[in-house]
Amino acid sequence: MATRSPAVPAPIKIRSLKELVDSGLQYVPETYIRPPHERVDTTSLSVPVNGSFPEKLPIISLRQSGNQLRQQIGLACKEWGIFQVIDHGFPTILKTELWEAISHFFSLPTDVKIELVSQGPSSPLFFFSGLYAQDTVSDWKDTLGFRPNRSTNLNLLPSFLREPLLKFEWKMGILAQKLIEMVFSSLRLDENIFSEIHTRRRTMTFNYYPVCPEPNLTYGLSSHSDIGSITILMQDAVKGLQVKREERWIDVEPMKDAFIVLIGDQIEILTNGHYESVEHRVTTNKTVPRMSVACFFAPSEEDVVRPLKEFVDAEHPSLYKETKFCDYLRNGLSKPLSGKTNLKFSSLKLLPA
Template structure:
């Protein structure tokens, strides 16, 4: 990102925020991979190479049953760190039900993305989530996405395959996976079908 495009007053705080959140994401990734007894240093480096941030503003909508802030989806990358204001809206799907994620000012929400599901051959699931608008109050969040580089090829590791757990995903270049995801509307976890073995 060309930080010269930012207003001077925002440049230094933004760079500090990006660096600190990037370090946090790298640490979270390292713990995930260490917990799986994998090469945590290598994999955390790979899965946090690409950093993207979005600031989301959701205006109030009195007819919230007719619109989403963001449609149901899973994130295409590896890890998402989400910082929210105090307004509810984020929901995750668990067992077919939508569960509210209550906002906390002192914490990030960590969500596993599709690349971790692919890498673990489905052992760790990416988080399907959506955002509902609030009837009367606007909502703001900052989403920090971490992923492999576009040329990195991600596929299941042999450790996660056996006779009882056959290969579920093929290895694909992350850039191709990303482009496929952005070429169509968000629709649950459907982008995983791009890598799935039928």
Template structure:
């Protein structure tokens, strides 16, 4: 996912939190219909599926394809364990984010601010959308361009975590491709089908920091949206805050220390002709604790054309989405704003 930079950068949310505001500024207050509504929020243990990948042991392939089919069709998101990514690397990545946001002065952090003269932001910021009148999220972030290698410039990242970021990037790409292959197989497609449809992977890694908020019932850490690309892999700390939408209700994704949250994105929904759904999700805030997450986005090149797989269309099941150039989709997402899944809904035939 690539961020388009605006020149009017608001005050960092962490600064607003630390000065002890009793009321959030008006630009962070969500419309009534978007505010967290506890009557529509569930935190039951029977929520987002948790799938044990058994370190991709072939003996479990049939079972995994069955579980993936159900999770992708009914949820569009799930958590995975025994995924092969070292626990130490997950911890190191979270600790890197905590160190940047909690141990560095604002003056030091702003040296890595997003470049307002660039069309694609990499760095430290708070605002993601082009619209100046959009409601702001209660979140600061550091976005890293990590793949392809031609985009990767570790000199733009704090030196103390460059090695960790490179190792994490490589592990996440390997895992994302394995998952896309298994997801293809679960639809009786060749294992490389979705990977081939997406083409060369463009990967961004975004560390998000959600400071304590004095009025969490009025704000969102990240507004409701589905991701633009193919597949997102996310790790959380131990503070609740990630919600996914299921059957009209927001379900809390309970933090599991060693698990990775898998979120299907819009291009995968298009490629699978709606057999599998991209996950609508959001982040909420709280008044007591900061929260940190690390999201790794895997997207097509902007010149890539995405359309439903011919294998999944027929006279009885015609194509549900028109073909789209991915770069046009990205521009629409950032210009209009996400507002749930309205961007992919605009492609429906």
């Protein structure tokens, strides 16, 4: 039986995990190893319940009529906090062009990657390996991020990435607007007002999960719920994303041409828990790398989110305090991912750890 090599160091700073893996890494470095109680528990993965396996995520066709679509999205938000959409009309060529551009970026030498994103504060790109938060166990991934704002210079985007990224981001914004309108319409809220507020801040991350020599010791992405309002995810054909449902972890099977929609913390706060954000994570594997594109939509940093009066009464007291989104965001980015603990920042009562 193989034993862990003492020659494998515990790196203080890894610039690119892909570079490390491509060099022939045979063990998971210490900085990526989860404590025993946090490691992948295969007995909790989609285990049978009462003799049958858990149902799959809702799959919703956007070709349906408004009322039927609204009802299905509302049910998926209420019961799951996550669903897949098909028949969305998103051009295949835009997805293909972006996949090719992102694949090219991650294939570049680390020095070139860093040079492409190190263009000063006006650069729209950022690149990191592991997590934002320091002094924590790192996640098994490399990430390229796109964070446009008023001071962003889009001309600093690499030429091979600029057009595919901007076209994809523009079209994704249209899809997100439609989806979040349906979410708020299912709540009988003014979808025009609330969808505008909750899509003001837009960011994207492009994630590369290398093969892992010891996938039981680490995660591609630790368990968490998303800080913002809604996330739209495009994943490749490699399985890895899991969602937590009734204390079980369920695989989100890759589905060709589908987008995954996840409800975030700001929707849970706004609806006083009527729609809950979904806890999810990413596992690793030994045989093939995985890539995903995550598009995050949220209020602006100056917006304030509080439970709406429509969801607060004597039987449903307010669970969350009024919170400026910039404060919630700063808190979430300052600490390691850990389930749905970010909601404690706005909670009016003690939430489970």
